[in-house]
Amino acid sequence: MSLHIHRTPPSKRGFHYQRYVVVIAVVVLFLLIPFFSRIARAREHTLHVWFFDVGQGDGMLIETPNGKQIIVDGGPDQTILHKLPQAMWPWDRTIDAMIVTHPDADHITGLIDVLEYYDMKIIYETGVRGGT
Secondary structure (H helix, E strand, C coil), X not given: CCCXXXXXXXXXXXXXXXXXXXXHHHHHHHHHHHHHHHHHHHCCCCCEEEECCCCCCCEEEEECCCXXXXXXXXXXXXXXXXXXXHCCCCCCCEECEEEECCCCHHHHHHHHHHHHHCEECCEEECCCCCCC
16 A cells, blocks of 8 residues: 655646736726726816716715815715715715705705715805705
8 A cells, every 4th residue: 555645746836826816916906997097087187077866856976176075965865875986986985065055855865874974074055944
């Protein structure tokens, strides 16, 4: 009775390791493509405006040429909170300004969740009072 141990030669082990490293690198680069496009957009120095479909009411994000972010209204529910990551960096938790056009529920209800999730520097409102 004899015992035979088979090992993969060192050169083949290294080849398999290199293949895994290349596959992981390609996957990471593929996942970073959206971030590279945002970097390119930030360097354009142009005004960007996103109009989000939040159901009834309004919800938009404005990014000024100098990178300031302004949210205008928020819709009737949490939809705006789920739409903002389409236009903002995932780790960005600050919005420079919020504009509330009027106090109807279909314009301000979604802003409650935005205020809980993001650090808001300033809020502008018209002074109009309502029952909402």
